[in-house]
Amino acid sequence: MALSVKLTCTAFTTEQLLSDAKAKIVFAGRSNVGKSSLLNALFGQKLAKISSTPGKTQSINYYELTNQTGYLVDLPGYGYAKASFEQRRVWSNLLDVFFQKTSNITLVCVLIDSRLPPQEKDLDMISFSQSQNLNILGILTKTDKCSNKQIKDRLNEWSGILRAKPLPTSSKNKSGIDVLARTLSETLAANSLTNES
Numbered sequence: 001m002a003l004s005v006k007l008t009c010t011a012f013t014t015e016q017l018l019s020d021a022k023a024k025i026v027f028a029g030r031s032n033v034g035k036s037s038l039l040n041a042l043f044g045q046k047l048a049k050i051s052s053t054p055g056k057t058q059s060i061n062y063y064e065l066t067n068q069t070g071y072l073v074d075l076p077g078y079g080y081a082k083a084s085f086e087q088r089r090v091w092s093n094l095l096d097v098f099f100q101k102t103s104n105i106t107l108v109c110v111l112i113d114s115r116l117p118p119q120e121k122d123l124d125m126i127s128f129s130q131s132q133n134l135n136i137l138g139i140l141t142k143t144d145k146c147s148n149k150q151i152k153d154r155l156n157e158w159s160g161i162l163r164a165k166p167l168p169t170s171s172k173n174k175s176g177i178d179v180l181a182r183t184l185s186e187t188l189a190a191n192s193l194t195n196e197s
């Protein structure tokens with residue numbers, strides 16, 4: 001099941017951030033972890049730009065579901081060391097203001113590279129989301145590059161940290177994509193029902 005969406009807003013500056021009350025599911029993760037690729041896999045089309053060079057997504061991109069239950073939001077990756085100091089300062093400020101000002105962040109999808117042990121930036125994002133009482137869904141990316149044993153070990157490792165099992169996915173062979181699409185659309189639909197009642 002592909003999610004039907006439209007890119008409705010691209011924010012490069014804090015003034016351009018959306019301030020409406022609709023539910024937002026954000027995709028956070030280190031640069032190059034596969035956020036934009038995963039969104040494209042969910043959409044069944046190449047709407048988000050991807051690149052093998054880290055630091056591709058430089059704006060906050062809001063994809064609104066065509067059923068208008070809310071948005072999936074693609075964030076610039078954190079921890080891209082090669083960006084200029086000024087560029088990193090701009091992104092970090094944009095992300096800070098996004099998390100401070102955005103109402104109705106229903107879920108933070110924290111994307112984790114299945115090939116790597118837990119990285120400091122991932123743990124920082126998780127602690128930050130927990131400190132803000134945000135719901136977190138851990139998502140392992142690029143599982144096509146790992147053996148089943150590696151995936152199992154990684155899932156166990158992250159289950160301890162997240163206190164919930166992350167979802168293993170691959171944008172390349174599409175494993176986990178249908179389950180994720182269903183989870184996200186149900187989360188947004190449930191949220192919009194709650195807000196109506």
Ligand SMILES: Nc1nc2c(ncn2[C@@H]2O[C@H](COP(=O)(O)OP(=O)(O)OP(=O)(O)O)[C@@H](O)[C@H]2O)c(=O)[nH]1
Nearest residue numbers: 032033034035036037050051052055056057077171
């Ligand atoms: N093998 C494999 N490669 C992937 C997968 N997902 C993404 N990639 C590759 O990883 C690289 C980075 O992907 P992006 O989707 O641009 O990553 P991103 O997290 O959006 O990166 P930034 O926008 O820089 O934060 C690209 O070369 C993708 O083709 C996957 O599931 N499997």
Ligand SMILES: [Mg+2]
Nearest residue numbers: 035036056057
């Ligand atoms: Mg990206």
